[in-house]
Amino acid sequence: MRTQTELQQRMEQIEELLERLGNDKLTALGRFLRERVSYPEHFVILLGETSSGKTSLINGMLGQERLTASARPTTGTVIELMDDLELEAEATFRVNEEATLESISRDRFHELSMHPDSNLARLRLMVPQFPHELKGLRLFDTPGYDSLANEHEEVLKDFIPNSDVIVYVVSYRVGFKENDHQFMQYIQNVLQPTTEFVLVVNRVPSDVERSDRRILEIVQHAEDSLHRSLQYFLVPTVQQSPQGPPKPVLPVAADLWEYLKINLLSPQRQEALLHSLTHYQKDLLSLIQQEAEKTLAFAKANQAEKDAVASGIHTFLEQEEQIRMKIKMTFAKLNDQLPRLFNTATERIAIKLQAQIEEANKWTSQDECAQFVQAHSMPLLVRQETKTITEYLMRELERLDAEIESLLNTAVEKFEYEVRVEAPSFEPLMISLTRNVAKDVIGAGLVQFFAQYGGAGGAGAGVANAASHGLKVLGDAFGHTFSRSTHNGLTSFLAKIGATSTRAISAAAIVFVEGAFFVYEALTWQGKLGKAIDRALVEWQQNALSGSQESLTELEEHNYQNFHEYFTAYREAFAVSEVEEEEEVRFAIVQQILLQTQKMIDELDETLQEALV
Incomplete structure (x- = not known):
């Protein structure tokens, strides 16, 4: 079983590596992780x-x-x-x-x-x-x-x-x-x-x-x-x-x-927290390894290899614009469809409610009918129609996800092939990068944890729990490539539509009550009740549509930002590395860091594997 003392001792070794590596970004990650190890929350x-x-x-x-x-x-x-x-x-x-x-x-x-x-x-x-x-x-x-x-x-x-x-x-x-x-x-x-x-x-x-x-x-x-x-x-x-x-x-x-x-x-929760923090230490070591691989690659590569990588990464990064356009076109289509979807929903609800009202022998009074429609029928039908709308949106978003996945897989495979064939000095860097990006794409990596916690913005200004953030939990309904961040964004978006719809129908009920309860003519109450329902449904449609369109705009930006971060990782990894120290001295230091890092990663793999037994 892992102990707090073991984590703290390993943290000291990692910080020694970071000091020798001299990378400010990774050093900041190291300080952040030390605080989480020393003061669990x-x-x-x-x-x-x-x-x-x-x-x-x-x-x-x-x-x-x-x-x-x-x-x-x-x-x-x-x-x-x-x-x-x-x-x-x-x-x-x-x-x-x-x-x-x-x-x-x-x-x-x-x-x-x-x-x-x-x-x-x-x-x-x-x-x-x-x-x-x-x-x-x-x-x-x-x-x-x-x-x-x-x-x-x-x-x-x-x-x-x-x-x-x-x-x-x-x-x-x-x-x-x-x-x-x-x-x-x-x-x-x-x-x-x-x-x-x-x-x-x-x-x-x-x-x-x-x-x-x-x-x-x-x-x-x-x-x-x-x-x-x-x-x-x-x-x-x-x-x-x-x-x-x-x-x-x-x-x-x-x-x-x-x-x-x-x-x-409880021992179970403490063990889960130590397990996650151990994974984060491995993540940090993997990022140190990636930075060391980058330094060695640029030191060993000839100019032809560097030119091949520069050309390959340029072609790869062009895919970001294609993905941005796919996201833009999909969300433009959804925004265009929303008014039609809500209009159709309103018509279906009105027809079903009118049929209930016309069942004259079912009601003992107009008040009984009005109260049943207000408290039961209208909210139930609104929930059903809202569910239909959100299911349509999810299908479209799943299709977008599949298209982007196909684009990314093709682009990554092409770039990896070019590196292996034309720039073999960069292959170890590519392997490290692919592994680290995969963790942050699902939202389970240290970089994502650091960013969500608040990063350099302030002392824990964000909210990120080490134990839960370390779990790789993806919603089956959203496809296997959706990240946790995207999964939560989608769920929040759908919940927001549901909340908007519920709130809108509550406001519409006031309009309905004001119109329905001032009906005096015994022979005409059904017609007047139907008109009150129509006014209430128009109120619901306007409010729910407006809120849904606003939520869709937010989700579009969230979606694009996720993929922008993906491409940024590749852009930074293959940016030209400047070596300030004497090349041979720096080369020897980085090689030592790489060997020590790999040894610690192997030891952590054994520790994490033992925990699964």
């Missing part, structure tokens, strides 16, 4: 609808009101809590959209939590230590689903897939609603197999027990939505004492926090 995210009591739950854990809890819905700000044993008092920061970290006052922190500005990504509160011996915790308090889909897409794409534990909070009084179902449907698509999912039923009356019918209904709905059995906790309502001055009412959930501590510090 655990990611816990609180999710749930607005006013379910997530913030109060955190305040209860902290033992005092450090975060602002509001009974009324706000715009929604993501707040992150971290511990730092070197702090003497709590410190407050803002993480900006460009991933920079900025110290702010406590008053400004409170103000931004209620009214965030356009450049705020999230807020961060750092405390000297957490109660319940929760060390190395990164705890995220999030707003409701609608706010996440509109204002905080990073939570959907990055935070949830990187979580060790998800705590989902439902209010006992409100119960499990449609938005909770939609949210859990999304979570199911990006949930890692190792992520623990905990359900909290909050603000439970003191006389209610686990066998209570409402409790069992909430748990059953959640398990059905997520398709897994759940560990759940009841947090009782805390009453304000009638005596003495008013003070914050903080819920006590000691059993929940104790459960999280046991889960996060």
